[in-house]
Amino acid sequence: MDAPLTSPITSPLNKPHGRIESIDVLRGLALFGIVVVNAWYFALPLEMATGLNAQARDFDRFAIFVVSAFFQFKFISIFSILFGFGIAMQRSRLITQTGRSAGFLARRMIILGIFGLLHAFLLWYGDILFQYAIVGLLMILLIQLSAKVRLVLGLACLVISMAAAFGFGLLDMMQVPEVRDPDLTLRGFAAMQAAGFNPADPVWMNAETVAFRDGPFLDAFQFRSSIWMFGTVIFFLSYGWHVLGLVLVGSWFHDVGLFGPGRRRLLGNLAIWGVAIGLPVEILLTIGQLSGDFVPWVKAAMDAVHDLSATILALGIIGLVGRACDAGRMPLASGLSSVGRMSLSAYILESILFLSLVSFWGLRQFAAMGYLGLFVASIAVYGIVATACLLWLRRFRMGPLEWIWRTATYLGRPATDP
Numbered sequence: 001m002d003a004p005l006t007s008p009i010t011s012p013l014n015k016p017h018g019r020i021e022s023i024d025v026l027r028g029l030a031l032f033g034i035v036v037v038n039a040w041y042f043a044l045p046l047e048m049a050t051g052l053n054a055q056a057r058d059f060d061r062f063a064i065f066v067v068s069a070f071f072q073f074k075f076i077s078i079f080s081i082l083f084g085f086g087i088a089m090q091r092s093r094l095i096t097q098t099g100r101s102a103g104f105l106a107r108r109m110i111i112l113g114i115f116g117l118l119h120a121f122l123l124w125y126g127d128i129l130f131q132y133a134i135v136g137l138l139m140i141l142l143i144q145l146s147a148k149v150r151l152v153l154g155l156a157c158l159v160i161s162m163a164a165a166f167g168f169g170l171l172d173m174m175q176v177p178e179v180r181d182p183d184l185t186l187r188g189f190a191a192m193q194a195a196g197f198n199p200a201d202p203v204w205m206n207a208e209t210v211a212f213r214d215g216p217f218l219d220a221f222q223f224r225s226s227i228w229m230f231g232t233v234i235f236f237l238s239y240g241w242h243v244l245g246l247v248l249v250g251s252w253f254h255d256v257g258l259f260g261p262g263r264r265r266l267l268g269n270l271a272i273w274g275v276a277i278g279l280p281v282e283i284l285l286t287i288g289q290l291s292g293d294f295v296p297w298v299k300a301a302m303d304a305v306h307d308l309s310a311t312i313l314a315l316g317i318i319g320l321v322g323r324a325c326d327a328g329r330m331p332l333a334s335g336l337s338s339v340g341r342m343s344l345s346a347y348i349l350e351s352i353l354f355l356s357l358v359s360f361w362g363l364r365q366f367a368a369m370g371y372l373g374l375f376v377a378s379i380a381v382y383g384i385v386a387t388a389c390l391l392w393l394r395r396f397r398m399g400p401l402e403w404i405w406r407t408a409t410y411l412g413r414p415a416t417d418p
Helices: 023-042 046-050 058-070 074-098 103-120 129-142 145-173 188-194 202-214 218-256 264-291 296-326 332-341 343-358 370-392 398-407
Strands: none
Touching: 023 046, 023 058, 023 074, 023 296, 023 332, 023 343, 023 370, 046 202, 058 129, 058 264, 058 370, 074 103, 074 129, 074 218, 074 296, 103 129, 103 218, 103 343, 103 398, 129 218, 145 218, 145 296, 188 202, 188 218, 218 296, 264 296, 332 343, 332 370, 343 370, 343 398
């Protein structure tokens, strides 16, 4: 999904075309985790997708536990770290070759943002490309700071993110249930107005379901654009700090040579401590969220801890995968690496495939599949994407969207790197 990570560098660990296998595999694995989490947002009303459904039963409840404990927030955190690593890697290469990097990186981020806007308004409100492009533009300035300063800033951003998660969690204390007879015949913008622009309102949820499942396009577009704008504001107020923090940490990892020779110990420490600390905390938090009706401030505190523990577990996964790739023992490495090499194309293809299953222009299964069904569907979608990437790369060096991105970034000139 992030082009800086598709850039070649010289390293003893590199595969053909100067690629670092660990990064490609990690990006491919991250896209699997991302589609598993995104399945809820593809196929359920926003309110049902954003919260843990404590009323779910049997296999649906098990699926919610698995996704929440082992996937949610972990793989997007990995992507954030890799995004920062890639920006630092590409800047280093550009400085070596040309003595400058800002203009090139700015073009890449602007084009990434355009991809994101098209994705958000034409396909799916949950796009993250646009937000990452904004963070990438900011990193053009921050990457000029020393590695230690970037690490400190990154950790500070993570602390702010935890505070923001706690603050947003406290907003539940301000919600006052409104008792009225909902008009479920309203559609589109009229329904959003009647619901007070509250996605938890029955009028909103009903109209949102009808719009995405039955259309027409205008109603679906109104909900899609409204949710995207709301989510973008929330991103810059809350989750964006998490992303920026990990992007900064990822740039620091590049400067200390995380995937270079002699870093097996660092990867091993990440694997051991990341999993040993992050995994049990995430499991306990998920059990607590599914089993208890806590007061708002306790829920808010759990959200803040989750912000940190998911990050720790993400670091553990990076360490595990890095060590496994280094030892040549990473399961399914070829398929994961193929998806990682085509991450932008694969990310958009995941959206197209899932939306063709749930939307009015496809099989119209929006809000018709349970949590377990969506979990299984996400695995199937990723399998199709991975197969497509493997087949594509047998004939072509890069994905179709990667080619467009690269050509536009170089302004139509031949690329200077191999």
